[in-house]
Amino acid sequence: MPPKKKLVKTFTLQLPAGQATPAPPVGPALGQHGVNIMEFCKQYNKETEQQRGDIVPAEISVYEDRTFTFVLKTPPAARLLIKAAGVPKGSGTPHSAKVGSVSRAQLREIAERKMADLNANDVDHAERIIAGTARSMGITVRD
Numbered sequence: 001m002p003p004k005k006k007l008v009k010t011f012t013l014q015l016p017a018g019q020a021t022p023a024p025p026v027g028p029a030l031g032q033h034g035v036n037i038m039e040f041c042k043q044y045n046k047e048t049e050q051q052r053g054d055i056v057p058a059e060i061s062v063y064e065d066r067t068f069t070f071v072l073k074t075p076p077a078a079r080l081l082i083k084a085a086g087v088p089k090g091s092g093t094p095h096s097a098k099v100g101s102v103s104r105a106q107l108r109e110i111a112e113r114k115m116a117d118l119n120a121n122d123v124d125h126a127e128r129i130i131a132g133t134a135r136s137m138g139i140t141v142r143d
Contacts, residue, residue: 091138
């Protein structure tokens, strides 16, 4: 078994799927740790090509020898809700001005997709977490 590499830094970048470029925020974030920026962009774009149009967070781990690994997460719940409701953005005053609505079925679909990244024991709890996010964005949940 090869010796373990020493972890230097772990951080998360939210990037458009299949469209990572060396421009900010990728370049400065990776460059300060001496990581090969183009190598990351190529790998990220290859792995996220089928999710084009979404924002896909990548949790990047940088090691002492300037190598890296990354793990892809699911898109943010807010982005999925905006897409499902068909609105450009959430409300500036969510409790008084509602911008759109999503059905229970759409809410459950988003909860199932986000289940791996949520701190929930089952889909019902995940659905309640997503419903709370929707409320805070000014999106109503209809039955």
